[in-house]
Amino acid sequence: MDFENLAKTWEKFGEQDPLWSVLSEDQKQGNQWDVENFYHTGSYYINNYLKELEIKGIFKANGKSLDFGCGVGRLTFPLANHFEESHGVDISLPMLKLATKQNESFGHENCFFHHNLKNDLSLFEDGSFDFIISLIVLQHMEPRYFVNYLAEFMRLLKSDGVLVFQLPAAVENRASYLSYEAGMNPEMEVFGMDQDDVEALLKGHGGNVIESVEDHACGDETSYRYVVKHS
Numbered sequence: 001m002d003f004e005n006l007a008k009t010w011e012k013f014g015e016q017d018p019l020w021s022v023l024s025e026d027q028k029q030g031n032q033w034d035v036e037n038f039y040h041t042g043s044y045y046i047n048n049y050l051k052e053l054e055i056k057g058i059f060k061a062n063g064k065s066l067d068f069g070c071g072v073g074r075l076t077f078p079l080a081n082h083f084e085e086s087h088g089v090d091i092s093l094p095m096l097k098l099a100t101k102q103n104e105s106f107g108h109e110n111c112f113f114h115h116n117l118k119n120d121l122s123l124f125e126d127g128s129f130d131f132i133i134s135l136i137v138l139q140h141m142e143p144r145y146f147v148n149y150l151a152e153f154m155r156l157l158k159s160d161g162v163l164v165f166q167l168p169a170a171v172e173n174r175a176s177y178l179s180y181e182a183g184m185n186p187e188m189e190v191f192g193m194d195q196d197d198v199e200a201l202l203k204g205h206g207g208n209v210i211e212s213v214e215d216h217a218c219g220d221e222t223s224y225r226y227v228v229k230h231s
């Protein structure tokens with residue numbers, strides 16, 4: 001789907017079933033997520049992952065973080081416990097409204113949510129962030145769109161910063177379309193890109209993939225979590 005429809009789709013998801021459209025577990029469809037359990041998945045992930053990066057000597061949390069495709073703030077809120085400023089950006093206003101509402105009880109004064117309807121991140125200046133993360137986001141847009149965000153992440157990343165993102169590998173060595181629950185309304189598309197192509201693309205923007213670990217973020221599809229620094 002084109003960019004305009006991508007925005008409309010996530011607006012609908014945000015209105016209809018926001019938590020399930022973020023974490024699509026079968027039994028949670030129809031607003032069945034327990035809110036506390038839902039947010040706990042994010043804090044568990046972020047706390048452990050930042051610890052892992054520190055133990056490996058890759059990155060120690062400091063400064064400003066960016067959560068791209070933040071949805072309802074599942075990762076943005078726990079990031080606020082580790083960074084001076086935690087920024088979340090999303091294409092879907094209903095998702096962001098929910099995040100802001102949720103923050104009335106979390107009370108993170110260093111969390112900032114941004115609505116962005118562009119296929120770039122021109123709302124932020126070069127070198128704005130020490131840490132950028134994007135999980136289960138890029139896979140839901142066509143490669144012609146996510147390649148632009150990957151370039152933008154490198155532009156926004158400080159010289160000693162770390163970028164972490166997840167993306168499925170492509171089937172048959174091509175950017176692929178994998179139908180996801182055909183007939184779903186609104187429709188959720190899933191795309192990927194071959195690992196070598198991802199690495200070459202980042203290299204073209206001055207990035208060096210220092211780790212790519214297979215994960216289970218995309219059901220049965222092979223997916224990777226990449227860790228990138230400036231080369």
Ligand SMILES: C[S@@+](CC[C@H](N)C(=O)[O-])C[C@H]1O[C@@H](n2cnc3c(N)ncnc32)[C@H](O)[C@@H]1O
Nearest residue numbers: 010021022069070071074090091092135136137
């Ligand atoms: C599956 S959810 C993941 C949310 C969050 N990353 C998490 O793990 O909790 C995907 C999110 O990406 C957002 N999104 C999709 N395309 C986007 C784009 N082009 N720019 C910003 N956000 C986008 C959607 O609105 C949705 O909130």
